Amino acid sequence: MLRKDRILEALRSMCAQRPAQSGALRRYAGFSAEDVADFAGVDRTNASRDLNMLAQEGKIERIPGRPVLFAVKLPSKEPLQEVASNGNRHTLQNGYPPGRVEYAHEVEYRQEVPLQVTQEPGKPPAVVASVHVGAVVTSFETLIGGGEGLKVAIQQAKAAMLYPPRGLPTLLCGPSGVGKTTFARLMHGFALELRALPSDAPFISFNCADYANNPQLLMAHLFGVVRGAYTGAERDREGLVEQAHRGILFLDEVHRLPPEGQEMLFYLMDRERFRRMGDVRERQSSLLLLAATTEDPNTALLPTFRRRIPMTITLPGLHERTIMERYELLRAFFTTECSSIGAHIHVAPQALRALLLYECSGNIGQLRTDVQLACAWAYLEYRTGNRSELNVHMGVLPDHVQRSLLRTAELNRALEPVLHLLESTHIFTPTGLSLDSLPESAQDLYDTISRDVGMLRRSGLEENEINRLLHLDIQNYFQRFANKVSHDRQGSSTNLVDERIGVVSRRIVQYAEERLARTFPEKLALVLAMHLTSTLEHMTHGRLIVEPVIQSVRHTYPIEYEVARMALLQFRSALGVSLPEGETDVxxxxxxxxxALLSS
Structure with a gap:
């Protein structure tokens, strides 16, 4: 029996032992890749890969979330009947009346199946625009733009991965947000599929910017360290180079690697040998190096290092992609949000037009963030206003997106390929699509606190010690935002934040400075805005802290706590949104x- 068949049988057995669920409870009816791997007795990475392939083939259901879950498909039910406005009954296919177009589950996303505008009696024109499970981006064949803007890049990538004996070192170039990390992962997946790499070949990813201010720590992280190599090196530790043996090492922001690090890498590529920091003994590691940079490699990298990377692939920015590709990206992003929320999303024609036209300097990453933010505002309206439908209209779009409609006249020609679709409301329905096919390395603040408070209490620690550790959780969380602001250009960071939230955040900081008689670091307002944006997205998915879990904050920081309480009242007054009570503690x-967090 093939491993994939064994995985399928294992999932069927596991699901048979659990009652079938539907609707909102469907989220709890699946099993993670780790669960299935344990049950089937296979490696987790292989199980995850096989489960995603089975989902693409339509044999199982992929349930998005953290973690992603998998389940056998529910048996189809009897067709539903709907009473039309004229009193006649007709059968609903997949919950929709005849004439509306949906993609079949076996249709891959890249295949061009024309959408159709339909109109029911008494209703405005509509397009059922959801993308289905088969569209999860797990290979080059399902990558948006694979036949257009990314065609040359994909051909280069395939040639690099298949070149004997184990592929060509490759440099991915392009501005921030174009999808270099995703592209590198697809290169790894392609090599596994074509058996150009061993089936258990690892993919080790590292962002050199994370330790750019501490070259010694960066080198230790990459190449490993022996005990006593520097102050604080209390034990031998292997580096990422050793972990990537027989697989791929992907270095993002490689231009942040110091010259001595680049020299050690080209020695590794030449000889497949390296030394840990502080060690005289050479070690062996056979790996394929993939690297990415947002800078000009001719000026940002050593010539000797650059010459050892024969393949350079440039990924285009969003402004270089076709309008149809951008339209398909929006369809994928809205379907993903819709599947996460579990409700239909109606996108007004003007809102879709604005998202197609605005200047998206952060590329695909920013486009997705802006879609998430719009859905978050729409969801709040839907929940607090008891609306019958979740509507994304102009009022919920970030300000910099709304302003794009001022350019409609000059850009109308660019919209011609999709113009016939832009007069209709786009309806997105939950299909299980998730673009996050790989687990994220960091949990958000709420998940971290909820997880840690339970674990720490079960460990028997005193409550004051638990509170101290939770304070550190919050500080570490904001440190990540502070690092992001430092690494990104100020302009690109502010573009990821809705202007209304940015304005309120600046008012909150100004209010706190007046009340506390202190001057805060300049970046505090932006870090706070990024956190509040993240909180709104968290609320969209219904994962809230119902009550404050850190009881000591009020007593440890009484003045700051009172200022925070009044500041959040200002937030509610300005934006009409009530945040969780735990936000006062945060x-x-x-x-x-x-x-301490932001002054560096």
Whole structure:
């Protein structure tokens, strides 16, 4: 029996032992790749790969979330009947009346199946625009733009991965947000599929910017360290180069690697040998190097290092992609949000037009963030206003997106390929699509606190010690935002934040400075805005802290706590959104530790 068949049988057995669920409870009816791997007795990475392939083939259901779950498909039910406005009954296919177009599950996303505008009696024109499970981006064949803007890049990538004996070192170039990391993962997947790499070949990813201010720590992270190599090196530790043996090492922002690091890498590529920091003994590692940069490699990298990377692939920015590709990206992003929320999303024609036209300097990454933010505002309207439908209209779009409609006249020609679709509301329905086919390395603040408070209490620690550790959780969370602001250009970071949230965040910081008689670091307002944006997205998915879990904040930081409480009242007054009560604790800890976190 093939491994994939064994995985399928294991999932069927596991699902047979659990009652079938539907609707909102469907989220809890699946099993993670780790669960299935344990049950089937196979490696987790292989199980995850096989499960995603089975989902693409339509044999199982992929349930998005953290973690992604998998389940056998529910048996189809009897067709539903709907009473039309004229009193006649007709059968609903997949919950929709005849005439509306949906993609079949076996149709891959890249295949061009024309959408159709339909109109029911008494209703405005509509397009059923959802993308189905088969569209999960797990290979070059399902990558949007594979036949257009990315065609040359994909051909180069395939040639690089298939070149004997184990592929060509490759440099991916392009501005931030074009999808270099995703593209590198697809190169790894392609090599596994064509058996150009061993079936258990690892993909080790590292962002050199994370340790750019500490070259010694960066080198230790990459090449490993022996005990006593520097102050604090208390034990031998292997580096990423050793972990990537027989697989791929992907270095993002490789231009942040110091010259001595680049020299050690080209020695590794030449000889397949390296030394840990502080060690005299050479070790062996056979790997394929993939690297990415946003800079000009001719000026940002050593010539000797650059010459050892024969393949350079340039990924185009969003402004270089066709309008149809951008339209398909929007369809995928809205379907993903729709599947996460579990409700239909109606996108107004003007809102879709604005998303197609605005200047998206952060490329695909920013486009997705703006879609998420719009869905978050629409979801809040839907929940707090008891609306019958979740509507994405002009009012919920970020300000910089709304302004794009001022350019409609000059850009109308660019919209011609999709113009016939832009007069109709686009309806997105949950299909299980998730573009996050790989687990994320960091949990968000709420998940971290919820997880840690339970674990720490079960461990028997005193409550004051638990509270101290939770304070550190919050500080580490904001440190990640602070690092992002430092690494990104200021302009590109602010583009990821809705202007209304940015304005309110600046008012909150100004209010706190007046009340606390302190001057905060300049970047505090942006870090706070990024956190509040993340919180709204968290609320969209219904994962909230119902009550504050850090009871000591009010007593540890009484003045900051009161300022935080009043500041969040300002947020509610300005934007009409009530944040969880636990946000007072979070903001108080941020205000109390802002100098230490943000002054670097």
């Amino acid at each position: 903001l108080a800890v941020l205000l109390a530790n802002a100098d």
